[in-house]
Structure formats: structure tokens, C-alpha cells
Amino acid sequence: MASAINKHELEHLAKLARVDLDPKEEEKLLKDLGSILEHFNELKALDTGSVEPMTGGTELKNIFREDTERENTNQGAGVEAFPEKEKGYLKVPPVFE
Numbered sequence: 001m002a003s004a005i006n007k008h009e010l011e012h013l014a015k016l017a018r019v020d021l022d023p024k025e026e027e028k029l030l031k032d033l034g035s036i037l038e039h040f041n042e043l044k045a046l047d048t049g050s051v052e053p054m055t056g057g058t059e060l061k062n063i064f065r066e067d068t069e070r071e072n073t074n075q076g077a078g079v080e081a082f083p084e085k086e087k088g089y090l091k092v093p094p095v096f097e
Helices: 007-016 023-044
Strands: none
């Protein structure tokens, strides 16, 4: 089987990606990309006619609770333990001076 990608195409792709390749890298990439593209050709040969298309990776439904208002929250809990407060806000040391 002929290689799915040749040296000229690889150099063109490297130029588009602005990647400098040395000759050793080119040979390895040609081999690796050829293997990857060969795998895709194997996948193309599979009969997927009876497989139902999916729009996502799963058919799971939302299992979360409804977002409702809660009456009792502990908003403000721990404020009394904070060392400094000013005008209803918690005062922290400055990050930038």
C-alpha cells in the first residue's frame, strides 16, 4: 500500500504550522502519520449503517436536582470570627501596594 502522505506534503504542512523539522523527525513523522491515516482507512471500511448517530458522547439524561430557592443558608456564618470588618465588608490586607 502506498504511503498516505509523502515528504512534499509533510514539508508543506510543517511550513503551514511554522514548524522546523530535521530529516530524522521527517522520517519518523512520515511513518507515524502514515500509520494514523492507515488506521482511519481501516475505520472507513467498517459498516456503520446500523449504528444510530449520536450528537454527544452519551445518552445520559440530566440527573441534577431542580434549582430552587433555599430559605435557610448560612450566609454570613463565620463573619464574626473575621479579624477586621468595614462598612459591612470583610477587610483584607492589600495585595498590591
